[in-house]
Amino acid sequence: MKHKVAPSLLAADFTRLAEEIQFINDSEADWLHLDVMDGRFVPNITFGMLMVDAARKICNKPLDVHLMIEEPEKYISDFRKAGADIITVHIEACPHLHRTLQQIRETGAQAGVALNPHTPVSALEDVIEDLDLVCVMSVNPGFGGQKFIYNTLPKLRRLKDLVTVRNAQVLIEVDGGVGLQNAEKILQAGADVLVAGSSVYKAEDPADAVARLKDIGGEWQRFA
Ligand SMILES: O=C(CO)[C@@H](O)[C@H](O)COP(=O)(O)O
Ligand SMILES: [Fe+2]
Numbered sequence: 370m371k372h373k374v375a376p377s378l379l380a381a382d383f384t385r386l387a388e389e390i391q392f393i394n395d396s397e398a399d400w401l402h403l404d405v406m407d408g409r410f411v412p413n414i415t416f417g418m419l420m421v422d423a424a425r426k427i428c429n430k431p432l433d434v435h436l437m438i439e440e441p442e443k444y445i446s447d448f449r450k451a452g453a454d455i456i457t458v459h460i461e462a463c464p465h466l467h468r469t470l471q472q473i474r475e476t477g478a479q480a481g482v483a484l485n486p487h488t489p490v491s492a493l494e495d496v497i498e499d500l501d502l503v504c505v506m507s508v509n510p511g512f513g514g515q516k517f518i519y520n521t522l523p524k525l526r527r528l529k530d531l532v533t534v535r536n537a538q539v540l541i542e543v544d545g546g547v548g549l550q551n552a553e554k555i556l557q558a559g560a561d562v563l564v565a566g567s568s569v570y571k572a573e574d575p576a577d578a579v580a581r582l583k584d585i586g587g588e589w590q591r592f593a
Contacts, residue, residue, distance in 0.1 A: 370561065371583075372556055372560065372561055372562065372563060372583075372585075372586070373399035373400060373540075373561065373562045373563070374397070374398055374399055374400075374562075374563050374565060374569075374579055374582045374583050375398065375399060375400040375401065375402040375433050375542070375562055375563065375564045375565070376392075376393065376396075376398050376401065376402060376564075376565055376566065376569040376570060376575070376579065377402040377403075377404055377513060377544075377564050377565065377566035377569075377570075378390065378401060378402065378403055378404070378420075378424070378566075378570075379404045379415060379513045379566050380513045380514065380566035380567045380569070380570035380571055381570045382570070386423075387427060389570065390423075390424050390427040390428050391427055391428075392575060392576070393428050393430055394427075394428060394429050394430065395576070396575070396576040396579045396580070397576075397579050397580050397583045398430065398569075398579050399430065399431070399562075400430055400431045400432070400433040400454075400455070400562070401424060401428050401430060401431075401432055401433065402433045402435060402544070402564045402566075403416075403420065403421055403424060403432060403433065403434045403435065403453075404435050404437065404513075404566075405417055405420075405421075405434060405435065405436050405437060405438060405448075406437045406438070406510075406511065407437065407438035407439060409438070409439045410437050410438050410439045410459065410461075410462050410510075411437045411510050411511035412511050413511045413512055417444075418444070418447045418448055418450075418451040419451075421434055421448055421451035421452055421453055422451040422452060424452070425451060425452025431454035431455060432452055432453050432454050432455070433454065433455045433457070433481075433542075433562075433564075434448055434453040434454075434455065434456050434457065435457045435481075435483065435504065435544065435564075436448070436456065436457060436458050436459070436462075437459060437483075437510045437511070438462065439462050440462070441458040441459070441462055441463065441469065442458075442463070442465075442468070442469045442472055445458075445469070445472050445473055445476060445478075446476055448478075449473075449476035449477065449478050453478055454478060454479065455478060455479040455480075455481050455501065455502060456473045456476075456478045456479070456480065456481065457480075457481030457482060457483050457502060457504050457542075458470075458473070458481070458482060458483070459482070459483045459484075459485065459510070460482050460483065460484055460485075460488055460492055460493075461485055461488060463482075466482065466496055467495075467496055467499060470482065470496060470499045470500060471499070474499075479501035479502060480499065480500055480501050480502070481500065481501060481502035481503065481504055481542070482496070482500055482502075482503055482504070483503075483504035483505075483506055483510070483544070484503065484504070484505055484506060485506050485509065485510065486506055486507070486508070486509060486518050486520070486521070489524075490524060490527045490528045490531055493528075493531065494531065497531060497532065497535050497537045497539060498535065498537055500537070500539050501538070501539065501540065502539060502540045502541075502542055502562070503528060503532075503539055503540075503541055503542065504542040504543075504544050504564075505521060505524060505525060505528065505541065505542065505543050505544070505560075506544055506545055507521040507543050507544060507545040507546055507547065507555075508544075508545030508546050510544075510545070513566040513567055514566070514567045514571075515545060515546055516546050517545065517546030517547065517551050518545075518546070521543065521555075521558075522554060522555070522558045523558075525541065525543065525555065525558035525559045525560060526558050526559055528541055528559060529541065529558070529559030532559075540561040540562055541559055541560050541561050541562070542560065542561065542562035542563075542564060543555050543560045543562070543563060543564065544564040545564070547563050547564060547565045547568060548565060548567070548568030548582075549568065549578070549581055549582065549585070552582055552585045552586075553585050553586050556585060556586045557586065563582055565578070565579075565582060568582075569582070
């Protein structure tokens with residue numbers, strides 16, 4: 370399966386939001402990634418369901434909503450109604466993760482769980498079958514434009530092994546500091562989805578940046 374690229378709107382020019390969302394339709398991007406932050410789970414506040422709702426009206430590709438919020442279970446149905454296709458919660462914010470994942474799937478959305486850099490892959494052993502996506506954070510969540518944490522690569526290999534051994538239908542997403550300089554290594558370590566904020570939206574030619582990210586690893590993936 371060819372990997373997916375999901376530009377993160379956080380790095381877009383907010384004075385030209387409609388165009389920046391429309392760009393997803395016109396480029397080779399697979400999904401639009403939306404970073405919801407509450408100022409409690411992470412030390413930053415971004416946007417909520419109104420932005421998801423606005424993006425839904427413009428974007429004709431799946432909306433990948435990354436909830437960096439406490440008590441995400443309170444807002445899942447609102448984000449689904451706003452148009453989220455994939456809803457990802459943080460394992461560190463979910464004392465009843467299994468119930469929260471069921472809640473997401475009951476809305477009809479795909480269920481994702483994100484792991485902060487310090488959270489081990491082993492934390493997923495008992496929920497791997499209840500997931501559609503695992504988002505491996507390769508920066509500490511809260512801000513765009515941070516440096517990729519290289520320990521993420523062995524972590525991805527451990528996650529890929531777990532998914533393979535359990536034959537789980539789970540996509541592995543990597544989020545934070547992803548760009549042309551490291552994408553091939555990330556894909557080789559097992560990623561299926563690259564989230565890319567700054568490396569796409571801050572590029573001179575964002576459509577070309579997406580095309581190049583999509584093109585990486587073409588050969589070894591085809592023969593893998
Ligand atoms: O969730 C987050 C950050 O918390 C990410 O989605 C970033 O928004 C990705 O941006 P870059 O690191 O690619 O600039
Ligand atoms: Fe994100």
